[in-house]
Amino acid sequence: MAQAAYDLLTAEARNDPYPVLDRLRNDRSVTFSEQLQAWIVTNYADVRSGLADPAISADRISPRLAQFPESERARFVPLYEVLRRWPLMLDHGEHARLRMPITRAMTPAIVAGFRQLIRDTxxxxxxxxxxxxxxDIIAELALPLPLYVTSRLLGVPDDTVDLLKRCAVDIVDFFGAEPQAYLPRAETAMETVLQTSDLLRPMVRARREQPRHDLLSALAGDPALSDDDIVAVCLMMVFAGFETTSNLIGNEILLLLRHPEQLAAVRRDRELIRGAVKETLRYESPVQRISRLTTADITLRNIRIEKGSLVYFHAGAANRDPAVFPDPDLFDIRRGSDRHLAFGFSVHTCPGSTLSQVEAGIVLDELCRLAPTVRLTGEPLRWRMNLSVRSLESLPVAFV
Structure with missing residues (x-):
């Protein structure tokens, strides 16, 4: 089959990547993409095992910087120094050291304490x-809600929210770019990352002196964490808590409006909300691909991948693998989609996954309560041109 059949960079593929991903999974489930200068893995079993393989590192910043022209790499060391401290990019002991304070601060009981705030908002x-x-569901709900909740969780003032949003968007635009766009996207991301780091550092110092009941204080109270560690963790929480959740909310409402019989079922039985959220995560994974770096030569499907390779484990493709999910292109909220890989797998599962699903569930519950009728306006929908996430630019609806 011609190489064009596997092109993920066309406008058609960006609007609907699943036909291309299906062909990749069926024909070459482990393949090297010259376009992306990375390996792509699309089979569920391989994605799941790869995300848990100790010979594959969570470091996703080093291999991208390695694709920059050598003369440009030193310029982006400040960006690297912040992002490399994210627990989502660390392995083994370093990962556990920075992940543990987040785990302690994100217990189900603590997350439950945010339910009323989320519902009121x-x-x-x-x-x-x-x-x-x-x-516009995206601009007026899906974007501001998770950012507001994350800012309350961290304990940062309201006037920092706009910068936090720009920072999160710039980072995901960098990670989701094709190689030829890395440099300009990295420049933009580095500018806002450094601005946000400078904003957070005095807050960390203040919390060490006068702690409050927030995540920033919990982190600042850990003597094993440096100021730079805490700033990096906060940035990661903004990124993970904002981008994934906003995409989940928008995709959830779009899918249910496109499947009115399933929305009607949810209206009749709110117990179906959990299944609707899980099926959205499977069917339109908010994070489409998860980057990894091989730290040793590995073999997948009898294909050798050399040490130091960038690998995209494609959750969007894995979540539509018919070997695991029968009739995968059918959206079915009663399916039982707990095995989805939308939040990753193993020790690097997204730390905000519980809070994200709580927010999406409350949005759906309140939509059913407050809007007896809701429909798409018929305006053309546009997906963001980003290879890493699946998110709408806007979602206009009418309540009539």
Whole structure:
């Protein structure tokens, strides 16, 4: 089959990547992409095992910087120094050292304490839209909600939210770019990452002196963590808590509006909300691919991948593998999709996964309560041109 059949960079593939991903999974489930200068793995079993393989590192910044022209690499060391400290990019002891404070601060009991805040915020946002007769779900709900919740979790002031948003968007735009766009995207990301780091550092020092009841204080109270460690963890929480959740909320509402019989079922039985969230995570994975770096030569499907290679374990493809999910292109909220890989797998599973699903579930519950009728306006929908995430630019709906 012609190479064009596997092209993930066309406008058609970016709007609907699944036909290309299906062909890759069926024909060459482990393949090297000259376009992306990386290996792509699309089979569920290989993605799941690869994400747990100790010979494959979570470091996803080093291999990208290695693709920069050698003369440019030193310029981006400040960006590297921040991102390399993210627990999602660390392995073994270093990962455990920085992940543990987050785990302690994100227990189910603590997350449950945010439910009323989330519900009140969602209710206020939706009521405004219902009173007007319509809203853009992305701009007026899916984007501001998780950012507000994450800022409350961290304990940062409201006037920092716009910068936190720009920082998260710039980072995901860098990670989701094709190689020829790395340099300009990295420049933009480095600028906002450093601005946000400079903003957070005095807050860390203040929390060491006067702790509060927030994640920033919990981190600052750990003597094993440096100021730079804490700043990096906060940036990662903003990135993970904002981007994944906003995409999940937008994709969830789009899918249910496109499948009105399933939305009607949720309205009748709220116990189906959990299944609707899980099936959205499987069917339209908010994070499509998960980057890894091989630290030794490995073999997948009798194909040798050399040490030091960048590998994209494609959750979006794995979550539609018919060997695991029968009729994978069918959206079915009763399916039982707990085996999805949308949040990763093993020790590097997204630390905000529980909070993200709580937010998406409350949004759906409140939508059913406050909006007896809701429909798409018919305006063309545009997906963001990003290879790493699956997110809509806008989602206009009418409440009529």
């Amino acid at each position: 969602v209710r206020s946002m939706l009521r405004e839209g219902v009173e007007r007769g319509g809203m």
